[in-house]
Each structure stands twice: as structure tokens, then as C-alpha cells.
Amino acid sequence: MTEGKVMNRWLVVMGAIMVQMCLGAIYAWSVFTGALQDAGWTAAQTQVVFSVALVSYALSMVGAGFKLNTVGPRNMAILGGLILGTGYVIAGLFGGTNFWILLIFIGIVGGTGIGVGYVVPIAVGMRWFPDKKGLITGLAVAGFGLGAMLWVKLAGSMGNLIANFGLGTTFIILGITFAVFVTIGGMFMVFPPEGWLPAGYTPETSSAGGTSSVAVEFGxxxxxxxxxxxxxxxxxxxxxxxxxxxxxxxxxxxxxxxxxxxxxxxxxxxxxxxxxxxxxxxxxxxxxxxxxxxxxxxxxxxxxxxxxxxxxxxxxxxxxxxxxxxxxxxxxxxxxxxxxxxxxxxxxxxxxxxxxxxxxxxxxxxxxxxxxxxxxxxxxxxxxxxxxxxxxxxxxxxxxxxxxxxxxxMLRAPEKKTDEAVEAEMEAA
Incomplete structure (x- = not known):
């Protein structure tokens, strides 16, 4: 185990939930559809923006995963929050009702920001909690879902942002909020020191789907x-x-x-x-x-x-x-x-x-x-x-x-490559 002072790992959980609650904005889209239809949008147009955001989210997540070790989890999380926030702010500055503006800046830009940040809390949480991977991952993805409920309530029935300020200002407020809170939560998104393990935890050899960590990795x-x-x-x-x-x-x-x-x-x-x-x-x-x-x-x-x-x-x-x-x-x-x-x-x-x-x-x-x-x-x-x-x-x-x-x-543990081979692949990426 690495000697010296190590960050309290539960701070990682707090940061992960903060990040994921903001990224859950994608599932709060339905709160805007009524106002957009009142502004002249068709129901199909509202769903196009949502669909494009989902596609951008999934595709950008793949690219972010490949660059996570190079860029670093803290920088990757903050980058995701800034991209997400910027997309919403720009959409708001243009009034919040132009179809093409929202398609680009909420659908493509906002969706990309969510994908860039999404995998970070999961990857970081598992490193800090090899003894509780299921619990920590569950908390992180639950934050994603609960965040959607929070933004729906804030923009709609409880906060009344849309009713009081209109769509444009609401998008700006949410964009700034996302950028700030993901940045704060992202500060805790760091991997533990090399060789660190929780006190009393001993890794075991794992079969596919077991509860322990595997020592040999797959690229x-x-x-x-x-x-x-x-x-x-x-x-x-x-x-x-x-x-x-x-x-x-x-x-x-x-x-x-x-x-x-x-x-x-x-x-x-x-x-x-x-x-x-x-x-x-x-x-x-x-x-x-x-x-x-x-x-x-x-x-x-x-x-x-x-x-x-x-x-x-x-x-x-x-x-x-x-x-x-x-x-x-x-x-x-x-x-x-x-x-x-x-x-x-x-x-x-x-x-x-x-x-x-x-x-x-x-x-x-x-x-x-x-x-x-x-x-x-x-x-x-x-x-x-x-x-x-x-x-x-x-x-x-x-x-x-x-x-x-x-x-x-039918799932069984696959044959695994050596750590040296994985390190060489990561260095080459």
C-alpha cells in the first residue's frame, strides 16, 4: 500500500454524485417540450433534439474513454461540464427557441459534454472502491437519474424558471449551474495513488462476473x-x-x-x-x-x-x-x-x-x-x-x-493479456 496521506475516498463519492446529477440534464429534456411547442415547434422537432443529444452522448463517451488516462479524470470531468454548460448558455443567448440553434448547441454540443464526463465517476469510483464497486457505481448512476428529476422540478413546477424567466434565460441559468457544479465535483475526480488499496482489503483472483479485482487487464x-x-x-x-x-x-x-x-x-x-x-x-x-x-x-x-x-x-x-x-x-x-x-x-x-x-x-x-x-x-x-x-x-x-x-x-473469464502488454498499448494510444 502506498504510504503517506491519501484523500478520503468518500469525497470521491460526493464529487461523483455532483458530476452525474448535472450530466443527467439529458433526461430532463421533456420539461422544455411544452414551451417549445408553444413557440411553434412540432412534437417531432422536440424529439429530434433529444435523439441527437442521445447519439452525441453515446458516441462522445467512446472517444472520452480512450483519452481518459491521457487527459486525466479531473480534466476530463471538468471539460465535460464546460462543454455541457457552454452548449446550454449559447442556446439561451440566442433566445432558446430556434430549432437549429438548440439542435447544435443542446443536441450536439450538450450531448457531447455529457458523454465526455459520464464515464469519469464510474472509472474513478471503481479504483477507490474495489471492495464496493457495485455500491459506488450504483450511487453514481443513481445521481444521473435523480439529477434529471431535480432539473425538471427546478425548471418547471417548483422553481418555475421557465414560467418566470422564459426558455432563453432558463437555459443560461442551467448552463452556468452545470459548469460550476461539474467543475466543483470534478476536482475530486482523481485516481488513487499507484498500488493503493483500502485498509483490510486483499484483491482476489476473479472469474468473470465475480466480486473482486482482476490483476490483468484487457485493452x-x-x-x-x-x-x-x-x-x-x-x-x-x-x-x-x-x-x-x-x-x-x-x-x-x-x-x-x-x-x-x-x-x-x-x-x-x-x-x-x-x-x-x-x-x-x-x-x-x-x-x-x-x-x-x-x-x-x-x-x-x-x-x-x-x-x-x-x-x-x-x-x-x-x-x-x-x-x-x-x-x-x-x-x-x-x-x-x-x-x-x-x-x-x-x-x-x-x-x-x-x-x-x-x-x-x-x-x-x-x-x-x-x-x-x-x-x-x-x-x-x-x-x-x-x-x-x-x-x-x-x-x-x-x-x-x-x-x-x-x-x-454462459459467461466465463476470458484469457487475459499481461500488464506489460496493456501498459505498452496505453503508452502508444
């Missing part, structure tokens, strides 16, 4: 050539498809099911809205922390198998639950809990399989599966739902989750 180029990479990738894509399809239909489909069971439209809308806004959302945030903690005890592989199979069964059963309020709330809670949990388990499963030191570079490539799931699940739900076949959509996505569980059961 990204080597990782993508392994079957283990594709097993994790497709499992992530399958689970993301089911979760994102459920999000897209969580209000529309239950409304139809409730009205088919005799409930009036106004009451059905209220019940379905509660299922999404309360039960799903809270469970989504809680699942990220709880599943992370569970994985520290059971191991990442065992936890992922349980999550995938339980999600598959619940998603398939949802068509029988959606028409009864109590069962609808239960289904929304379980789907949200598992959906959020997956976002905590996949970074740690990646680290346990391919190495904690390389997770900043490797996880962004795994995360591209989330984008694949975003294309598959919602579109499948939209097409089949438009044909009145909601049950088929949920059944297909439930089967995909079960397939992900089977893939995870």
Missing part, C-alpha cells in the same frame, strides 16, 4: 475480439430494449388496458401517469443502488442472471397486470427497479470481466448496446402497439431478457 481492441464482450453487449441490448420499450408504452398501454376493464379515460390517465411518474421512476433510481449492493454480495454474474430472468418474467406478465391498478403499480415498480439495476451492473460486470483499470476505455463500447436497445425496443413497441398487439411486443422483449440471462449464465 479495448482485445476485448471486442472476445465472445465475452458480445455476450455482455447483447445482454445489455436485450435488457435495454425491454426497459426502453416499457418506458415508451408505460402510459399509453395501461390506459387502454384500464379503460378496457371499465375505467373512465380521466381516471385511467391518472393511474397510468402515477405508474410511470411515481412507481417506475422511484424504483428506477432505487434499483441502481440496491442492485449494486446486491452484486457486491452475490457477484456481478449471479446478480445479472437473477435480474435478467426476473425482468423477462415480469415484462411478459405485464400484459396481464396493466389493466388492474394495484398490479400495474407492482409491474411498473419491478420493471423500473430492474431497468435501473442493469445500468449499475453492466459497468461493474465489464470491470470484473475485462479489468477495473481499463473500464474507462472499455465500458463506453459496451454502452453502445444501450443505443442498439433504444432503436429496437421502442420501435418494436410502436409498430406492434399500432397494430393493437401490445401483448406480442411485451412477450418478445420478455423473451429477449430471458436470452440475456442465458448468455450471462
Amino acid at each position: 479495448a481492441g482485445e476485448m471486442v475480439k472476445t465472445p465475452q464482450f458480445w455476450m455482455i453487449f447483447f445482454t445489455f441490448a436485450f435488457l435495454a430494449s425491454a426497459g426502453l420499450m416499457s418506458i415508451g408504452l408505460m402510459q399509453l398501454y395501461p390506459m387502454e388496458a384500464l379503460m378496457a376493464n371499465g375505467m373512465d379515460r380521466v381516471s385511467a390517465m391518472a393511474v397510468a401517469g402515477t405508474a410511470m411518474a411515481v412507481f417506475f421512476s422511484i424504483a428506477n433510481a432505487a434499483g441502481r443502488v440496491v442492485w449494486g449492493m446486491i452484486s457486491d454480495v452475490l457477484g456481478r454474474k449471479n446478480s445479472m442472471v437473477i435480474l435478467a430472468f426476473s425482468q423477462g418474467l415480469v415484462v411478459m406478465a405485464f400484459t396481464y397486470m396493466a389493466g388492474t391498478p394495484a398490479l400495474l403499480y407492482l409491474g411498473a415498480t419491478l420493471i423500473g427497479f430492474n431497468f435501473g439495476g442493469g445500468l449499475a451492473l453492466f459497468p461493474t460486470l465489464t470491470a470484473d470481466t475485462f479489468g477495473t483499470q481499463s473500464v474507462g476505455r472499455n465500458y463506453p463500447l459496451i454502452f453502445l448496446a444501450y443505443g442498439a436497445g433504444a432503436l429496437l425496443g421502442p420501435n418494436l413497441g410502436g409498430i406492434l402497439g399500432g397494430m393493437g398487439k401490445f401483448g406480442m411486443a411485451f412477450t418478445i422483449c420478455g423473451i429477449l431478457c430471458l436470452m440475456g440471462g442465458i448468455l450471462t449464465m
Whole structure:
């Protein structure tokens, strides 16, 4: 263990949550859509900006992961916050309602800032907490989700920024806030000293999906050539498809099911809205922390198998639950809990399989599966739902989750390259 004074590692957690809460701005976009439509935007235009932001976020995350060790986590986090904040401020300075300005500065620039900063708290947190990787990753990604709720409330019903100041000034206020708080949180985004370990912690040799650190790391180029990479990738894509399809239909489909069971439209809308806004959302945030903690005890592989199979069964059963309020709330809670949990388990499963030191570079490539799931699940739900076949959509996505569980059961530790080879690759990058 490295001698000398070492920063309190819980400061890293505080900084990580601060960073992630600001980066969660991407999921607060819906709070602006009403005002934009009042300004003459179509519903499709509002979704184009959101979609472009998601794509920019995913793609820039890959590039940032490859440069994390070169630029340094502190600089990378601060850079992400400044890019995000700058995008929102410039969008606000131009009035906040011009489609092309928002597409460029919130969709492309803002999305890029989120991707640049996102992987930093995950990579840094795992280095400081090799004994609690699941918990720390869960807290970080929960901060991302809770941040969206904070900005929605601040801009909308509680802070009333949009109502009191208009879109332009609201974007400027949020942009400055993001830049300041990510910079403050980013100051704590540093890797621990070389060779440092928590007191009393002894690393163990790990099998894929175990709870301990692996001493030998995979570079990204080597990782993508392994079957283990594709097993994790497709499992992530399958689970993301089911979760994102459920999000897209969580209000529309239950409304139809409730009205088919005799409930009036106004009451059905209220019940379905509660299922999404309360039960799903809270469970989504809680699942990220709880599943992370569970994985520290059971191991990442065992936890992922349980999550995938339980999600598959619940998603398939949802068509029988959606028409009864109590069962609808239960289904929304379980789907949200598992959906959020997956976002905590996949970074740690990646680290346990391919190495904690390389997770900043490797996880962004795994995360591209989330984008694949975003294309598959919602579109499948939209097409089949438009044909009145909601049950088929949920059944297909439930089967995909079960397939992900089977893939995870088959996961074994890949052969790992030597530390010297990885160091040479990093120096060459």
C-alpha cells in the first residue's frame, strides 16, 4: 500500500454524485417540450433534439474513454461540464427557441459534454472502491437519474424558471449551474495513488462476473475480439430494449388496458401517469443502488442472471397486470427497479470481466448496446402497439431478457493479456 496521506475516498463519492446529477440534464429534456411547442415547434422537432443529444452522448463517451488516462479524470470531468454548460448558455443567448440553434448547441454540443464526463465517476469510483464497486457505481448512476428529476422540478413546477424567466434565460441559468457544479465535483475526480488499496482489503483472483479485482487487464481492441464482450453487449441490448420499450408504452398501454376493464379515460390517465411518474421512476433510481449492493454480495454474474430472468418474467406478465391498478403499480415498480439495476451492473460486470483499470476505455463500447436497445425496443413497441398487439411486443422483449440471462449464465473469464502488454498499448494510444 502506498504510504503517506491519501484523500478520503468518500469525497470521491460526493464529487461523483455532483458530476452525474448535472450530466443527467439529458433526461430532463421533456420539461422544455411544452414551451417549445408553444413557440411553434412540432412534437417531432422536440424529439429530434433529444435523439441527437442521445447519439452525441453515446458516441462522445467512446472517444472520452480512450483519452481518459491521457487527459486525466479531473480534466476530463471538468471539460465535460464546460462543454455541457457552454452548449446550454449559447442556446439561451440566442433566445432558446430556434430549432437549429438548440439542435447544435443542446443536441450536439450538450450531448457531447455529457458523454465526455459520464464515464469519469464510474472509472474513478471503481479504483477507490474495489471492495464496493457495485455500491459506488450504483450511487453514481443513481445521481444521473435523480439529477434529471431535480432539473425538471427546478425548471418547471417548483422553481418555475421557465414560467418566470422564459426558455432563453432558463437555459443560461442551467448552463452556468452545470459548469460550476461539474467543475466543483470534478476536482475530486482523481485516481488513487499507484498500488493503493483500502485498509483490510486483499484483491482476489476473479472469474468473470465475480466480486473482486482482476490483476490483468484487457485493452479495448482485445476485448471486442472476445465472445465475452458480445455476450455482455447483447445482454445489455436485450435488457435495454425491454426497459426502453416499457418506458415508451408505460402510459399509453395501461390506459387502454384500464379503460378496457371499465375505467373512465380521466381516471385511467391518472393511474397510468402515477405508474410511470411515481412507481417506475422511484424504483428506477432505487434499483441502481440496491442492485449494486446486491452484486457486491452475490457477484456481478449471479446478480445479472437473477435480474435478467426476473425482468423477462415480469415484462411478459405485464400484459396481464396493466389493466388492474394495484398490479400495474407492482409491474411498473419491478420493471423500473430492474431497468435501473442493469445500468449499475453492466459497468461493474465489464470491470470484473475485462479489468477495473481499463473500464474507462472499455465500458463506453459496451454502452453502445444501450443505443442498439433504444432503436429496437421502442420501435418494436410502436409498430406492434399500432397494430393493437401490445401483448406480442411485451412477450418478445420478455423473451429477449430471458436470452440475456442465458448468455450471462454462459459467461466465463476470458484469457487475459499481461500488464506489460496493456501498459505498452496505453503508452502508444
